[in-house]
Amino acid sequence: MALQYQIISVTPFQQNCSLIWCDQSMEAAVVDPGGDVARIEAAVARAGVKLTKILLTHGHLDHVGGSAELAARLALPIEGPQREDAFWIENLAEQCRMFGFPLVAGFTPTRWLEEGDRISLGQEVLEVIHTPGHTPGHVVLYSRSAQLALVGDVLFAGSIGRTDFPRGDHQALLDSIRLKLWPLGDDTRFIPGHGPMSSFGEERQSNPFVAD
Secondary structure (H helix, E strand, C coil): CCEEEEEEEECCCCEEEEEEEECCCCEEEEECCCCCHHHHHHHHHHHCCEEEEEECCCCCHHHHCCHHHHHHHHCCCEECCCHHHHHHHHCHHHHHHHHCCCCCCCCCCCECCCCCCEEEECCEEEEEEECCCCCCCCEEEEECCCCEEEEECCEECCEECCCCCCCCCHHHHHHHHHHHHHHHCCCCEEEECECCCEEHHHHHHHCCCCCC
C-alpha cells in the first residue's frame, strides 16, 4: 500500500499540478490545478483513478486557476488552503488581469484546512501543516507513509518562495521551513509548486537560503 503520484505541468507558468492516489482504492486527488483542465482530466483518465477531491496549497492564480472549472465538471469538493488566503481567492479576477490570464471562475473552498487537519484518500492520510510566509494561508500536505510532502511555493530545489506579494513575510517563510518542514526528516522528498523534486536533506545541505 502506498501513495502514488504524477506531476502534470500546467499554465504558462509551468506550475506543478500533482495527481496523487491510494494504490489500494485508486481514490485520487488533484493538488493545485492551476489551469489546463483538459490536460489534467486526460492524466486522470490515463492513470485509471477515481478523482474525489481538489486540494489547494495556497490561493495564487497559477495554483488555483482551474479549480472552479474542474470542480464543476466533475462535482468535486475543494479543500484548502488555510482561510488566511481567502483574500487571494476572492481577488481571482484581479490576479487574472495582473498576470494577463483569461478570466477564470471564482469559487469558495468547500473546506478550509487548518494545522493538524487530516485528509483521507482511500487508505492513505495526508497531514496538513500551516506554513505561512509566501502567502499567509499556505499549507503543506504531508504523507507520512510515503515520506512525501507537497509544498506548493514554500520551498524549491535550491530556492524558496517569494515574499514580495501582499501579506508575504520572509521571516515567517524561513520559520515555516526550518521549524515545520525540517523536523519531518531529511529523507522526506517533496514536490514543489515549480521545478524539480528534491529532499529536505538535500536542501538543508545546499539551499543557499535555508541550509543549516
